[in-house]
Amino acid sequence: MLTKKIVMSAALALSTLSLLAVSTDSFALSAEEQKGLDISLEAKKRDLGWQDSTADMLMLLRNKQGQESIREIKMKSLEVLNDGDKSLTIFNKPRDVKGTAFLSFSHPVDADDQWLFLPALKRVKRISSRNKSGPFMGSEFAFEDLSSFEVEKYTYKYLGVDELNGMTNFKVEQYPVDENSGYTRRIVWIDTTEYRIHKIDFYDRKDSLLKTLTFSDYKQYLAKHWRADNQEMINHQNGKSTELKWSDYNFKTGLSDSDFNRNSLKRAR
Amino acid sequence: MYLSLSKPFTSELSTISLTHSLLKKAKLSVTATAVGASLLLSSFTPTSAVANEVEFEASGNVSLEQRYFFEEALYPEQLSHSQTSLSVEPELYWQWNDGSDSVIFTPFYRVDSHDKQRTHGDIRELAYIHASDDWELRLGIRKEFWGVTEFQHLVDVINQTDGVEDFDGEDKLGQQMVNLSVVNDWGIVDVFLLPGFRERTYAGVEGRLRGPLVVDEDNVSYESSAGQQHLDVALRWAHSVGDFDLGAYWFHGTNREAYLSPTSENTLQQSSLQQYYSQMDQLGVDVQATLGDWLWKFEGIHRRTSLEDFWASQAGFEYSFIGVFDSNLDLGLLMEHSWDSRGEVELGAQGSLMQNDLFLGARLAFNDMQSSELLMGIGSDLDHNAFSFMIEASRRFGDNFIASFDVRLLQSNELNDLLYTLSNDDHAQLSVAWYF
Numbered sequence: 001m002l003t004k005k006i007v008m009s010a011a012l013a014l015s016t017l018s019l020l021a022v023s024t025d026s027f028a029l030s031a032e033e034q035k036g037l038d039i040s041l042e043a044k045k046r047d048l049g050w051q052d053s054t055a056d057m058l059m060l061l062r063n064k065q066g067q068e069s070i071r072e073i074k075m076k077s078l079e080v081l082n083d084g085d086k087s088l089t090i091f092n093k094p095r096d097v098k099g100t101a102f103l104s105f106s107h108p109v110d111a112d113d114q115w116l117f118l119p120a121l122k123r124v125k126r127i128s129s130r131n132k133s134g135p136f137m138g139s140e141f142a143f144e145d146l147s148s149f150e151v152e153k154y155t156y157k158y159l160g161v162d163e164l165n166g167m168t169n170f171k172v173e174q175y176p177v178d179e180n181s182g183y184t185r186r187i188v189w190i191d192t193t194e195y196r197i198h199k200i201d202f203y204d205r206k207d208s209l210l211k212t213l214t215f216s217d218y219k220q221y222l223a224k225h226w227r228a229d230n231q232e233m234i235n236h237q238n239g240k241s242t243e244l245k246w247s248d249y250n251f252k253t254g255l256s257d258s259d260f261n262r263n264s265l266k267r268a269r
Numbered sequence: 270m271y272l273s274l275s276k277p278f279t280s281e282l283s284t285i286s287l288t289h290s291l292l293k294k295a296k297l298s299v300t301a302t303a304v305g306a307s308l309l310l311s312s313f314t315p316t317s318a319v320a321n322e323v324e325f326e327a328s329g330n331v332s333l334e335q336r337y338f339f340e341e342a343l344y345p346e347q348l349s350h351s352q353t354s355l356s357v358e359p360e361l362y363w364q365w366n367d368g369s370d371s372v373i374f375t376p377f378y379r380v381d382s383h384d385k386q387r388t389h390g391d392i393r394e395l396a397y398i399h400a401s402d403d404w405e406l407r408l409g410i411r412k413e414f415w416g417v418t419e420f421q422h423l424v425d426v427i428n429q430t431d432g433v434e435d436f437d438g439e440d441k442l443g444q445q446m447v448n449l450s451v452v453n454d455w456g457i458v459d460v461f462l463l464p465g466f467r468e469r470t471y472a473g474v475e476g477r478l479r480g481p482l483v484v485d486e487d488n489v490s491y492e493s494s495a496g497q498q499h500l501d502v503a504l505r506w507a508h509s510v511g512d513f514d515l516g517a518y519w520f521h522g523t524n525r526e527a528y529l530s531p532t533s534e535n536t537l538q539q540s541s542l543q544q545y546y547s548q549m550d551q552l553g554v555d556v557q558a559t560l561g562d563w564l565w566k567f568e569g570i571h572r573r574t575s576l577e578d579f580w581a582s583q584a585g586f587e588y589s590f591i592g593v594f595d596s597n598l599d600l601g602l603l604m605e606h607s608w609d610s611r612g613e614v615e616l617g618a619q620g621s622l623m624q625n626d627l628f629l630g631a632r633l634a635f636n637d638m639q640s641s642e643l644l645m646g647i648g649s650d651l652d653h654n655a656f657s658f659m660i661e662a663s664r665r666f667g668d669n670f671i672a673s674f675d676v677r678l679l680q681s682n683e684l685n686d687l688l689y690t691l692s693n694d695d696h697a698q699l700s701v702a703w704y705f
Contacts, residue, residue: 061638069638070668094640095704096671098328111561113509121439123414126514126559131591134599138638182592258402262457262507263450267398267405269326269368 036156036172043195044151050225052078052255056248061139064239070094071137074269077148078255084108085148086260090268091137101268103260104129108152109177117265124262133182140211140233140242142182145202153177159187164198167191183210194218196226204237211235221251322365329359329375332702338477343693346474348383355380358393371398375443379434386473386486387433393443405450410443413461415505415516417557417566418583420605420628420648424553424568426520427503429467436478436677442467456508456515463501466491466523468544480690482531488543491523492575499523499548516555524549524574547574562589566605581609581621585628597637603630603646613652622688625651639665655681655688671702 029037059071072093078086084106091100099119106112112129132144154174162171169189176183184207189199196218204210217229231244258264336352356379364371375394381387396409413427427444434440447462471484493499501522508515527544551572558565564587571580585605593600607623614620628648635641644661657680663673675698681688 063638093668094665095328095669096330096665096702097640098704113559121414122412123416125417126509126557126564128559128562128564128589130562131589131599134591135597135636138636138640180591256402258452261452262509263400263405263452267368267371267400269362269364269371 032158033156035158036174037151039158039170039172039190039195040151040154040156040174043190043197044149046195047225048079050079050222051252052076054248054250054253054255055227055246058245058247059137059139059141060243060245062241062243069138071139076255076259078257078260084112084150086257087148088260088265088268099269101265103262103265104147105260106148106150108150112147115262115265117268122266124265130180132178132180140235140240141244144176144178144181144183145213145233154186161192162189164189164191167193167198169198194226196228209236211237219249221249225251324364326362327359328362328705329357330702330704332356332358332700334698334700336477336696336698338694338696340693340695342477343690344481347477347479348475351382352384352477353382354387360394369400371400372396373398384433384473384476386471387476389433389470391431391442395443403452405448407446407448407450410445411448412441412443413446413448415518415553415555416568417514417516417555418568418585418605419566419587419603419630420585420646421583421607421623422568423570423581423583423607424516424518424555426518426525426551426553427461427463429469429525431470433470433472433476442470456506459503459505459507461501461503461505463503463522464498466497466499466501466546468497468546469525469527477694477696478691482540482542484527484529485532485541485543488532488541489527490543490545492545492547493523512559514557514559516553518553520549520551520553522548524572528576547576549574562591563587564589577611579610581607581623583607583623597635599634599636601630601632601634603632604628605630622650627651641665650681650688653681653683655683657688669704671704672700673702674699 054074054076057071057073057075059073061069061071070093071091074090074092076088076090080086087104087106089102089104091097091102099117101117103115103117104112105114114127114129116125116127117123118125132147133142135141136143136146154176156175157173159171159173162169169191172188172190174186174188176186182205183202184205185203187201187203188197190197196215198215200213201209202211202213211233213231213233215228215231218226219229220226227246227249229246231246232241233243234241332355334354334356336354338348338350338352342349356377358375358377361374362371363373373394373396375392376390377393378390379387392410394409394411396407396411398408399406414422414425415427416422416424422438427446428441429444430438431440431442432438444463444467445465447464448459450457450459468486468489471486472479474483491497491499499522501520503518503520503522505516505518524547527546529542529544531540532543549572551570553570554568556565556567566586567582567584569580569582572578583605585603587601587603590600590602592598605628607621607626607628609621609624611620612624614624626648628646630644630646632645633643635643641664642662644659646659647656648658649656658678659675661673661675663671665671676696677698678695679688679691681692683689
């Protein structure tokens with residue numbers, strides 16, 4: 001694990017040609033590891049160039065008794081080449097957190113930079129990004145499940161092909177590089193035609209199956225970028241589930257760096 | 270020794286208040302909005318009819334609060350045990366030009382069962398904001414927070430404290446301002462022009478959580494001949510460099526802290542405290558280093574008034590344990606130390622209560638659907654035997670209600686300490702807030 005990490009970061013340091021260079025430089029990988037990595041590189045490559053996006057997210061939290069609770073969230077994201085993406089998350093519901101906003105500069109390997117705006121005090125607070133494994137807003141999604149996908153965040157192992165919902169999928173095992181991750185591994189189903197993720201199994205630190213995330217209602221934007229309108233996370237260990245419903249996806253809206261700083265965090269709506 | 274911990278993700282009811290200067294304030298805000306309106310009209314660019322569509326949003330909260338003081342009052346006019354109050358804080362918001370222009374209006378009002386000074390209103394915000402790519406202009410009544418520490422907000426200087434609201438000092442009165450904020454590669458620079466000063470609010474005769482003498486709201490004097498109309502200015506720079514968040518500022522204007530002295534005219538029983546607001550120059554610095562699970566924090570000020578010259582600091586750390594006991598619980602541990610170059614002061618003399626005080630805190634977040642949270646804090650004066658303790662539990666009920674339960678205990682054996690005069694004021698407080 002540790003050696004892989006070193007190999008990965010060495011490969012990254014060497015590569016000046018960004019993502020694609022990783023595959024050529026990653027000499028130490030076995031055939032399965034190389035194929036697993038290549039699939040994620042291809043998936044990332046196919047989605048490059050979205051520049052920026054905005055979307056509304058509705059989160060439905062359900063406990064074992066079927067009681068529901070709603071979170072209403074707006075997301076703005078900015079694609080950053082050669083680094084992780086920037087995002088602004090704005091809370092609208094529950095009402096007591098309305099106006100709370102969260103700014104994140106993600107980095108492929110280094111810790112993300114994160115700030116929280118607390119509207120009651122008008123306070124911007126830099127927070128520790130170590131908390132990846134903790135639940136997001138009391139849901140079954142952990143912070144790391146919602147952060148932007150960067151190829152360098154995992155090491156890979158190709159497991160084979162598998163039929164899912166009438167589609168042929170690559171089945172790839174992904175191992176988080178960050179030791180603060182709540183998972184030992186994820187198994188990801190990616191379809192062989194469009195390279196979209198359809199299902200993820202999450203294994204906890206004791207390597208037992210913790211959660212399953214399924215993606216549905218994929219839509220294509222700008223004839224290129226696929227986004228699922230529905231994501232459902234089921235926690236097998238506590239019987240709770242969280243459903244994400246996305247709407248109002250917009251791409252290339254003209255957002256820039258200036259929409260992702262302390263000032264824009266304070267007035268985010 | 271006032272304890273306060275800010276709670277991420279739960280919105281503290283930002284209650285606040287003040288009545289007597291409302292009229293004056295209204296006048297000022299009219300000027301502010303007039304300036305704002307003219308600016309706003311000029312910024313209307315009739316290029317896109319859709320973008321110019323005005324979006325309106327109303328939200329806010331209503332909160333019912335019940336306090337119970339465990340002991341009888343120390344001073345005869347004070348309320349005995351039970352204090353009830355109700356507060357309302359709606360927020361009205363308009364935006365157009367895709368959010369580049371906006372107006373926010375947040376009035377506040379509290380009704381208190383006993384303390385007449387606590388029954389009061391305030392305009393927390395009535396401001397117009399124009400945002401461009403790399404600069405922002407904010408006009409009107411606003412709140413501006415500076416700082417990184419939790420137990421004392423030393424560098425936070427723009428807004429006056431609404432002291433009657435709560436004794437943690439976190440509630441602030443709206444401040445009239447013209448604020449230009451410019452974003453540069455080397456940091457954000459904020460220029461503030463602050464016309465119109467707000468006097469601090471204090472507990473009234475019937476109120477608890479006060480010393481033996483009541484602060485007289487009508488006996489106020491100023492060093493500046495302009496009095497309340499003095500134009501204060503501030504300049505601040507803030508920047509994030511890697512793991513460090515840095516801020517530095519200079520403030521020139523009316524001291525937000527009044528020098529309080531007993532009125533001489535009335536040497537009989539009914540003596541009260543008069544307020545004197547000096548002019549001050551203050552330099553402030555705040556630094557936070559976010560290193561993995563550790564947050565290291567420092568705030569320091571140097572203040573010069575015609576009466577004194579001193580340094581003060583608040584420094585400490587916050588450490589987070591993620592997922593303690595193999596659960597979803599997060600535990601944050603905090604420690605901070607306060608220092609003031611003026612050292613220990615006599616009760617009633619000018620100086621800081623936090624001259625050499627140590628604070629310990631723990632924050633337990635359950636990360637459940639109800640956002641349950643537990644906060645605990647202990648403050649102790651290292652120069653003499655005085656301490657304060659607080660515990661605060663909160664939880665969401667349904668989608669729109671937050672209930673919180675607080676207990677605060679204050680103790681001192683030192684007659685000189687403010688806490689001694691408050692030592693009968695240990696209390697529990699239950700509040701239920703409805704958010705809409």
